[in-house]
Every structure is written in C-alpha cells, then in structure tokens.
Amino acid sequence: MADTYDYVVIGGGMVADAAARGIRERDSSGSILILSEDVDQPYTRPALSKKLWTDPDFTPADNDLNTAADTGAEIRLETHVEGFDRAAKTISIDGGETIGYGRLLLATGGHPKTLDLPQDDRVIYFRTAADYRHLRALSGSGRHVAVVGGGYIGSEIAAALAQNDTRVTVIFPDADLGAATFPESVDKVFEKRFIDHGVALVPGRRLDGATPDGDGFVLTLDDGSTLKADGIVVGLGIEPNTGLAEAAGLEVDDGIVVDARLTTSDPAVFSAGDVANYPDPILGRRRVEHVDNAKEQGAAVGRIMAGSDEKYSHTPMYYSDVFDLGYEAVGKLDASLKTVEDWKDDDSVVVYYLDDGQPVGVLLWNVWDSTEKARKVLAEAHALTADDLVGQI
Missing domain, CATH: 3.50.50.60 (FAD/NAD(P)-binding domain)
Structure with missing residues (x-):
C-alpha cells in the first residue's frame, strides 16, 4: 500500500509554505506532504536579489520560512515527481515510490529561460x-x-x-x-x-x-x-512548469488553468503561484510571478483545499528595489501603452497605463501605501478617462 497523505503539494517554494499555513487555519491535524526538487527548505525568494545583498544583518538563516516547524508538514527535498494518476489519486516519484493523496496542489512554479x-x-x-x-x-x-x-x-x-x-x-x-x-x-x-x-x-x-x-x-x-x-x-524570466499537468490531462494555457477557487478541471487537484493561470476579479485571466500573489494565493488555496468555500479575490501587487529607488505596482506595466503621469515631487510619480483609453496598470514610483487605491482605480477603470486620473492617488 502506498503512503497516503490528506494534502500533497508538488513544489517547495513560497506557495507551498503559504498553502501549508492556509491548511492549518482550517485543519489542525491533516497530514501534509511537500515534495520539492530544491535542496533547501522553503525560503523567501525576493531576498535572493534584494535584502541578502543589501542588509548585512540579514542572513540566509533569517530567510528560512520555518515551514515544517510551524505547520508540521513533512518536506522531502531533492525529490523529482515523475507523474500522477488522477483516477488512483497517486503520485509517482523517482525511485519507484508511489504516494497517495486526498487533495493535490500543483505549485510547480517555473524554470529559467x-x-x-x-x-x-x-x-x-x-x-x-x-x-x-x-x-x-x-x-x-x-x-x-x-x-x-x-x-x-x-x-x-x-x-x-x-x-x-x-x-x-x-x-x-x-x-x-x-x-x-x-x-x-x-x-x-x-x-x-x-x-x-x-x-x-x-x-x-x-x-x-x-x-x-x-x-x-x-x-x-x-x-x-x-x-x-x-x-x-x-535573468530572462521563467517558463511555467506545466509538464505534470499536461501529462495528467489537465487544461494548460500559459500555465495551469484554474477557476476562481484555484481548482483545475479535476476537483481534487489545485494549482497556485507562478504556474497558475487564474481569473483575477479586476484584471481578468492572468498568470502572476510575484511574491504577493504567491503568499495570498497559496494561503487561499490551502484554506480551500481544507474546506473553505471562498474564492480567490485578491488582485496582487508587486514591487522592486534597486539602489535607493523603489516602486510598487498593480496590473500591467508596458511602456508601449499610452501613459498618464502624475508627479508628486521631483522623485515621486504615479503612472497610469491605458489600453483603449482605460487604465490597466498603475506604477507607484517612490509612492507608498497606495496599492489599495491603485486597485480601486483599476476596478473602476470603465468609468474613468485619461482626464480623470491625475489626483486619483
């Protein structure tokens, strides 16, 4: 008989950590197994190109998410999944081992181009x-x-x-x-x-x-x-890791296609994070490769797997820091689009990106604590014109 777990996560990144924590919000005792190809326990990815280089007091140990200790999840590192059988609800890993699952999360992320x-x-x-x-x-x-x-x-x-x-x-x-x-x-x-x-x-x-x-x-x-x-x-971006989903007959289109409950076409199989193509309530169907989405979507899918009736309704933000500059953003930043600039001072500006005259993205350049306002602008885009945008944030 194969070992069987209530919840199995394929992928050992930030989504896996957030999902385990989300599961524990609703299920304090269900067994959780995380299968990771990484050599390290789950950690925060943004620090790899930011804080670990700029803060001498922040160490790799500080970057560890302490997933196993905090959630009781079993984590197997350097583990390659060969495939999964949806009918039998089993997973095959290298070495011939078979693992059973109650609910399965594909948090397979992506691989660098x-x-x-x-x-x-x-x-x-x-x-x-x-x-x-x-x-x-x-x-x-x-x-x-x-x-x-x-x-x-x-x-x-x-x-x-x-x-x-x-x-x-x-x-x-x-x-x-x-x-x-x-x-x-x-x-x-x-x-x-x-x-x-x-x-x-x-x-x-x-x-x-x-x-x-x-x-x-x-x-x-x-x-x-x-x-x-x-x-x-x-550093040319990533390609989503969809091979396991494709081989199992799940719908794939620039990522693993899920519904608002982060569920694939199989009700026992879910997906979240960099690899998931999901319906954003404001911006429509998309795939997002940023930390806010990994944390929020991971936590939501964990709760959903454990019985929550919620839908994923968060529109994620993203951010970057280089030298003494920083920005946050929501939506699509594409310089080929028409833009409206609202300068606050010589160093701070809100830039609205327009497609067919409606805002589809907001850049907050050295403007902080305004992502909720940016989401509001995008949610009300149908009622706004370029002339309405200056002063919205």
Missing part, C-alpha cells in the same frame, strides 16, 4: 537560493560579472552585484534600461542610477554565445562585438 551557453559553474540562471550562494561565491573582489537581461530580475541582480564590490555589465535588447516598462521620464531616472553606480550598460544587444577563456569567458554579442567577464548571470 536559458541560452545556448557552456555548461559551466560560472554560468548562472538565477532562480534559487543555491543560485544566490553560487553567485555570492563568484562575485566581489572587483570581479566582472555580465548580467544578461535588463528586466525585473536582471536589473535587481545588477544593482545587488554593483553594491557588493563587483564590476557589472548589463546586456539587454532595449534602447534604454527599463525602456520596456517605464515611460521615458521615469526610465531616465532609473537608468541613471545604474550609470552613477558604475554599471556598464550595453543596450540594443543580445548575447550570441560565450567561450571559456582562462578563469572567465569571452562573450560574443549579436553585432559581433566581444567582451570579457569572470561570470555570467542570465
């Missing part, structure tokens, strides 16, 4: 705590690290490295750093901070390849130019 680069310890596709430790060992002492990608994760890594005695070059395809996300007025401020901190920017270029050269690499760009670096960090 990769490039055709050498398989080398000095090439890091940044995603995990192990990657953070690896990059720490590769950085400092004036070493030169090339960061490929100037988006959300690439810019944070570049800033983190630059503040830790590391020479940094960022290679990205846009004309300016942040140009795909911010309007020009904000983009100029954002890019200038990197330049002021000594970060070398290589705009309008992509990495074609890298050749090992002594202790480092010679990088070749798409225009034929080259540069040398001691290490390479790739």
Whole structure:
C-alpha cells in the first residue's frame, strides 16, 4: 500500500509554505506532504536579489520560512515527481515510490529561460537560493560579472552585484534600461542610477554565445562585438512548469488553468503561484510571478483545499528595489501603452497605463501605501478617462 497523505503539494517554494499555513487555519491535524526538487527548505525568494545583498544583518538563516516547524508538514527535498494518476489519486516519484493523496496542489512554479551557453559553474540562471550562494561565491573582489537581461530580475541582480564590490555589465535588447516598462521620464531616472553606480550598460544587444577563456569567458554579442567577464548571470524570466499537468490531462494555457477557487478541471487537484493561470476579479485571466500573489494565493488555496468555500479575490501587487529607488505596482506595466503621469515631487510619480483609453496598470514610483487605491482605480477603470486620473492617488 502506498503512503497516503490528506494534502500533497508538488513544489517547495513560497506557495507551498503559504498553502501549508492556509491548511492549518482550517485543519489542525491533516497530514501534509511537500515534495520539492530544491535542496533547501522553503525560503523567501525576493531576498535572493534584494535584502541578502543589501542588509548585512540579514542572513540566509533569517530567510528560512520555518515551514515544517510551524505547520508540521513533512518536506522531502531533492525529490523529482515523475507523474500522477488522477483516477488512483497517486503520485509517482523517482525511485519507484508511489504516494497517495486526498487533495493535490500543483505549485510547480517555473524554470529559467536559458541560452545556448557552456555548461559551466560560472554560468548562472538565477532562480534559487543555491543560485544566490553560487553567485555570492563568484562575485566581489572587483570581479566582472555580465548580467544578461535588463528586466525585473536582471536589473535587481545588477544593482545587488554593483553594491557588493563587483564590476557589472548589463546586456539587454532595449534602447534604454527599463525602456520596456517605464515611460521615458521615469526610465531616465532609473537608468541613471545604474550609470552613477558604475554599471556598464550595453543596450540594443543580445548575447550570441560565450567561450571559456582562462578563469572567465569571452562573450560574443549579436553585432559581433566581444567582451570579457569572470561570470555570467542570465535573468530572462521563467517558463511555467506545466509538464505534470499536461501529462495528467489537465487544461494548460500559459500555465495551469484554474477557476476562481484555484481548482483545475479535476476537483481534487489545485494549482497556485507562478504556474497558475487564474481569473483575477479586476484584471481578468492572468498568470502572476510575484511574491504577493504567491503568499495570498497559496494561503487561499490551502484554506480551500481544507474546506473553505471562498474564492480567490485578491488582485496582487508587486514591487522592486534597486539602489535607493523603489516602486510598487498593480496590473500591467508596458511602456508601449499610452501613459498618464502624475508627479508628486521631483522623485515621486504615479503612472497610469491605458489600453483603449482605460487604465490597466498603475506604477507607484517612490509612492507608498497606495496599492489599495491603485486597485480601486483599476476596478473602476470603465468609468474613468485619461482626464480623470491625475489626483486619483
């Protein structure tokens, strides 16, 4: 007979932690098993590119979520799930073991997008705590690290490295750093901070390849130019891990498709976090790869699995910190959209992003404690025009 658990979570990230806590809100004794491919117990992901680099008093031990101790969940690390049988309600893992489940949560997250680069310890596709430790060992002492990608994760890594005695070059395809996300007025401020901190920017270029050269690499760009670096960090976003769901016959469309109760087409199987494509009550169907969603959606799905009749009604925010700059945002930030800027002072602005004349995203640049107001604007978008937006927040 297979060991059977009341709740099984595939994936060992922040969603797994939040789900275990959500389960415990309603079920104090049900058995919980978390199957994780990671080598570490659940931890907070944002600190890997932020606080662990900037706060000397914050250690990796502080970043541990203490999931097992707080919830009583059993956590198996370095465990690969081969598949699951919905009819039998069993999971197959490497080594031939079979595990039964009452309710199953797919919190499989995503894997980093990769490039055709050498398989080398000095090439890091940044995603995990192990990657953070690896990059720490590769950085400092004036070493030169090339960061490929100037988006959300690439810019944070570049800033983190630059503040830790590391020479940094960022290679990205846009004309300016942040140009795909911010309007020009904000983009100029954002890019200038990197330049002021000594970060070398290589705009309008992509990495074609890298050749090992002594202790480092010679990088070749798409225009034929080259540069040398001691290490390479790739931050190009992730692809959702949907393979298990697809193999089990669940609906997949840019993630695992779930309803407002985070339930797949199988009532005993749920999904949440980076991998879940869910119906946001304000913004419509979407998939969100940020910490607020992982925590809130994870807690909600845990409660739902344990019998709550709630729906997931939270519209998540996200945030970033680089150097002395920071922002929060709700909705879609796309610089190709029309924008309305509401400057509060020389350093603070609210930017509204419009699609077909209606706001679909709000950027709070150095404006704090206003995400609820941003959600309200987006919820009332049908009644607002561009002329109504200045002063809403």
